[in-house]
Amino acid sequence: MQGLWAVVYREARIRATNVLFIFWDVVYPLGYLLVFGVGLNYTVQLSSAAGATDYNAFFLAGVLGMASFGIASNTAWSFFMDRDNGIYFEMLTYPISRSQYLLGKVLFNVLVALVQAGVTVWLADVLLDVPVHWSRMPLTAAMVIVGTAGWFFLYAIFAVLIRRNDAFNTVTSVLYFVLLFASSMFYPLEPLPAAFRAVALANPITWQVDILRYATVGLGDRALVPLELVGFGVFTLLAFAGAVAALRTDT
């Protein structure tokens, strides 16, 4: 455990050198909800299939999913900063396992994601009258934690193996485009063409957002939630194993 906390301490010290960035991390999902969400709420008629008449309520889970996805990609990008500083290889000689290195890197950022989710959900309730299910907050918190970690592990595989900053940026752009838009993040899947729906249903972002939607505002198929929970858990474990294997490959 000592090694794990040493990584967390280091990450926290580095992040603390830029408090403005942490502040932005915490408030930007709310900004997204207030600008993009409110904009759409006034201009687009939500399908009755969504189960909600208010786009703000529907979009809240999408914003939380997007935020954890963003924190995960930023955290994975720190591998490149470590490489540029030369410390990446030195750290791999420290008395920590590869698993501890990965977990330590994401733990502090998971904490930021939790604060971010708490602030967003609370202000969505206060400012936008989103009908939040406070009793399900533990499920929301669990999904924010696992979601941020899962996406970080996936990104870490690319960040470790690709080694080139510009190539990694291309990967993140593609993942953002494909995973975020082919999912239930921005719109309900029911009215969409069958092929689109099939792709979206196989997308772990959809699983994460569906669970968050059920947990925060009670929308969605209750029977599907346990399946999606298991699916996202398996995805996270596979991504973690992949990231550890990537760190163990020849550096």
Next chain:
Amino acid sequence: MSSPAIDVQDLVKVFRRRGTSPTRAVDGLSFTVTGGSIFGLLGPNGAGKTTTLRVLTTLTRPTSGHVRVAGYDVVASPLEVRRQIAVVIQEHAADLLLSVRDNLVSFGRFHGLSGADLRATTGRVMEQFNLAEHADRKVQDLSGGFRRRVQVAKVLMVRTPIVFLDEFSTGMDPILKRMIMAALRDESRAGRTIVLTTQALTEAEELCDDILIMNHGRQVARGDVHALKLLCGGVYDVALTFETLPPGIESAAAALRPIRMRIMGSTLQLALKDDERHVLEVVNQLASHGHVSHVEVSGASLEDVFVELTAGDKLATGGKRLD
């Protein structure tokens, strides 16, 4: 008899990259390092030194062979190996956004230091490396030499039995280099095993108890400095300082086919492989070209040994061993 600090047997490391033929970076290397010694791994660029060090520090897995560090196998027990070592890698390595103090504290935490012990050790090391007045400055605001100083200072924060240093003196001024060499000697006397690679052969000559010269991934020679110099019996370093460098001296010296030749200001430096009597005749002959103010003739340096053994492909299978 106690087991060696490092035991390498038939180490092979092959790099395979798509579209190119495999590269045998290390090719059947075997050696042991005695605990508490300063061991130098020397060789020209691409000889396999850094790859060997990367295997020893668990950064790279061997293709075949057995490597034990402090009694632990680098493949079977990498984490145990990492608990026994502190490493200065070849490139500059520091958290640039953190202060000097935070870099040292963070490193100490990885090795289990905490509380008052950590604070005291950080303070002592900063004093030792003249870093105290820069303690709260971010490393990104320091010069390259200072960054390297922070990097090397880290290994003195902890008491791991083995220290690896890959080209540690890069970018250091001579005074700092001397200070660190003295510190490394002290660490060795205290029982720590120091393994270093360097291109600065004078460093190896001054520091190392035991030297392994490698080329093309294999051992070329092994022994202490004096033993290695015997491999270059009949090599002499000649330095002639003229009042003013005489015209034509360069071509006259080149005609003697020296192992190496260098002109610095009004001084001509040569390394010659010949018998002693003939070397003195050559000195006389070169001195007759002008007014000589100073003459030095000495036996082979480690640099001569290095050039003699690694230039071209003078690779003796299994290498030469002199203990």
